[in-house]
Amino acid sequence: MSSSTEIVPNSHSHPEAANTANTVNSDWLENHPYDELQLGQSARLVRTLTQADIAAFAALSGDVNPAHLDPDYAEGTFLHGVVAHGLWSAGLISALLGTQFPGPGTIYLSQTLNFTAPVRIGDTLAVRVTVLEKRSHHNVLLGCEVNNQRGEGVLRGEALVKAPDRKIRLPRPTLPRMQIFDPDARLHAFLAPLASLPSVRCAVVHPCDMESLRGAVEAAELGLIIPVLIAPRARLEALAAEGGLDLTGLQIEDVAHSHAAAQRGVAMAAAGEVAALMKGSLHTDELMHEVIHCAALRTKRRMSHVFHIDAPLHDRPLLITDAALNIRPDLAAKADIVANAIELAHAMGWACPKVALLSAVETINEKMISTLDAAALCKMADRGQITGAILDGPLAFDNAVSLEAAQRKGIRSDVAGQADILVVPDLESGNMLAKQLEYLGGASTAGIVLGAKVPIALTSRADGAAARKASAGLVKILAHWFLTHQP
DSSP: OOEEEEEEOOTTTOGGGTTOOEEOOTTEEEOOOGGGOOTTOEEEEEEEOOHHHHHHHHHHHOOOOHHHHOHHHHTTSGGGGHHIIIIIIHHHHHHHHHHTSSOTTOEEEEEEEEEOSOOOTTOEEEEEEEEEEEOGGGEEEEEEEEEOTTSOEEEEEEEEEEOOSSOOEEEOOOOOOOOOOOHHHHHHHHHGGGGGSOOEEEEEEOOOSHHHHHHHHHHHHTTSEEEEEEEOHHHHHHHHHHHTOOOTTOEEEEOSSHHHHHHHHHHHHHTTSOSEEEEOSSOHHHHHHHHHTOGGGBOSSOOEEEEEEEOTTSSSOEEEEOSSSOSSOOHHHHHHHHHHHHHHHHHTTOSSOEEEEEOSOSSOOTTOHHHHHHHHHHHHHHTTSSOSSEEEEEEOHHHHHOHHHHHHTTOOOSSTTOOSEEEOSSHHHHHHHHHHHHHTTOOEEEEEEESBSSOEEOOOTTOOHHHHHHHHHHHHHHHHHHHHSOO
């Protein structure tokens, strides 16, 4: 949200000021007492309305009117402007009166407003208040108007205020930090670019709980996958009836139990009948045991898991690996883990990802294997044994994701504070890190296995439908990448 404020002197008393504005010092609040105010004197504030502004109000007020929040509902209607009128046009007038003109000490007495045109997200509003009358008891009548970026009037009215009786100048208060995170909007932004790619035929192995079945069905509706549901038919139909899900047109492979589902899904992938696998409600070991022991699906690389993490307080997604498959990987396994994550980053369009090799410290310590492995992996990258990325480590987590933390510690690095990929020392630390970000930090997650000849969406049994749809998005990205970059 961008904004600026200007105070314009009385152009009748000061003709040279008609086209001149004084920019208000943003570090201070300074008022204009009653005795300073002149007829015709005005002030203007300019601000652009964003979706985040609307979401912030809805979160604070509980106002979930679809006319405010749902563009499909409100598109092309006057209702879509109601939120901007009521919350922004009037709200910005109040902000201008209370902080700039007349400023601190102003008491708002009354207001009459007429909304004349809708305001939409992306509009830039110029709010102006002008002194119309100076009355007794320090009361001042102000004309109020709001125009959009096209010069169209969207609001007209008057405000009656009690102006301050003395000069006040004080530091501008620091507002609390507000972070708006809309997981659904971020998921939509992630999946939207994939709409142009054909759907991927995917074996969904034993989706026998509501979230895994719902995730598969909704991923199909979004055009991410063409699911082949492999599970006992009776259980699927009962779940679908309970959850109001429509399985019409979806292929169902009727098998007796989860182990048989894993076998059938892997066999279909090996035979080229599906281009991807997706884990349902069975245990990870049950599916991956079949994958690992299928020679037709193996590649020269060790298989590893990557979490795609979208955290509210971070400006871009992170990849964390390996937090699900390799318990205590040695150096050779870590080299494959890094290479797999780099491949996913490339498939996602990250040309040269920055890889942070995590440890608890930034210095090499012979008693901490993770620091030795990090140093060795960096040297392997220097010698061309790992390509397509910039590696650095060992790095502690704070120095990997925070430029400020890295600078305070005097770390000079192309990766520190800018990492795209976080490589953890072992499964335990990685799994805890990913789940802490999800459950304490509010991050949205998706999971994928690389190193096989087909991508494997691998989510936790506790994950909801959104995580499964995001994982289906990763499957779609990789399946198309593999068409020209066969693992």
